[in-house]
Amino acid sequence: MSLGPRDMRRPSVLFLNRVYPPGRGATGRVLRDLARAFAKEGWHVTIITTGPKRGKERDGSIRVIRLKGSEKPGGLLGYSWVWMKIMFAALRLSKKHLVVTMTDPPMLVLVGNVVAKFKGSRHIHWCQDLYPDVLPALGFKLPGFVLSFFKSVSRRAIKSCDKVIVIGRCMARHLTYDDVDPKRITMIPNWPDFELVRPANANKKRDDKAVNGASHADEVIQNARPYKDLLKSGLKFKVLYAGNIGKAHPIDTILDAAETLNAEHPEIEFVFVGDGKRFDILSEERTRRGLENIRLLPYQPASRLRETMESGDVHLISMKEEAAGYLVPSKLYSALAVNRPCVFVGPEQSEAAKVIHDFGAGTIVPQGRADELAKAIVKYRMSGEDWFAAQSGSASAGEVFVPKDSIEAWMKRAWDVVEQDLGT
Secondary structure: OOOOOOOOOOOEEEEEOOOOOOOOOHHHHHHHHHHHHHHHOOOEEEEEEEEOOOEEEEEOOEEEEEEEOOOOOOHHHHHHHHHHHHHHHHHOOOOOOEEEEOOOOOOHHHHHHHHHHHHOOEEEEEEOEOOOOOOHHHOOOOOHHHHHHHHHHHHHHHHOOOEEEEOOHHHHHHHHHOOOOHHHEEEOOOOOOHHHOOOOOHHHHHHHHHHOOOOHHHHHHOOOOOHHHHHHHOOOEEEEEEOOOOOOOOOHHHHHHHHHHHHHOOOEEEEEEOOOOOHHHHHHHHHHHOOOOEEEEOOOOHHHHHHHHHOOOEEEEEOOHHHOOOEOOOHHHHHHHOOOOEEEEOOOOOHHHHHHHHHOOEEEEOOOOHHHHHHHHHHHHHOHHHHHHHHHHHHHHHHHOOHHHHHHHHHHHHHHHHHHHOOO
């Protein structure tokens, strides 16, 4: 929906989030994409975020206000300080039609609640992670009464929002169980990097190849190599884990499976690209266990993103069982965008597992079942039929979870919220 004659003034939106590019996280990336979509439709867009230096800058027509803050705040006090700085900076600004809060730092919905009420603005909470519920899964040990208090405060703030955007059906269920009005909740999945989305003429090029005797399978197999092609080439079968390895992403099951396959299938290689709190542990365990089938790489530049993601024959995703319903791994959508089979090591009742199951895009393995993980990987290594079946499901899902559709759905909800406040 774009601005038209019925609007007497341009709407304005204020985004609040600790991370905004040039960071590497998924939340910063999707915020950048959405902010640019708002600006393209004629909104005045302001973002309050943090960085190594305080200052004001421009990202095209987007105004960015950076508050000095650590890249990795230390503990509750560090995040609380960022929380307070964002709130006071927002209160100093003129009124905005819409305030959008994300979930970094945790409980930022409370800041948005205060700012929206004080300024008379509308408020949308974009729930990337469900706080404080997810804190135990992230290793934060809080007394039960403290967790209950923060949850009660958080839910009150969420209930007062004009709209709550969640990124998974499981999140929506948790909120409705806590008496948040279902009419206020909309599920809009996150999306992959634009660099991973095939251009509009990709299907035409694929059809041209088919006419000239090259099928879609031929095109795919150039980058992903099931059993028969591997025999001919002698190349490694790559199990790719790309992205952050944090506290919500266990690695023990993966390491145990890698240890099993290190001896039995040396042609299978685990490639980890990224960083995170567990990346150093992964490196130490590789050395301690003598795992020659694990390769570690730093984050790759955006220019190599698609090449990196397509280098994996199978994509690996990990999530703690107790994090189900509280977060959705963004790695899933990247894997679907490049049409690769997914092996998800995590809870069956999570959004990631449901997407993979619905589309037949791969395999779900519970945490702690290294034997099942190893068997799943070997299945895709040995069977071209199984690999192509999962690849086909991933390709179908990749056509559904695209940036354009999610962003358009987001924009529609934003217009619905502020339209009554605009002159006609």
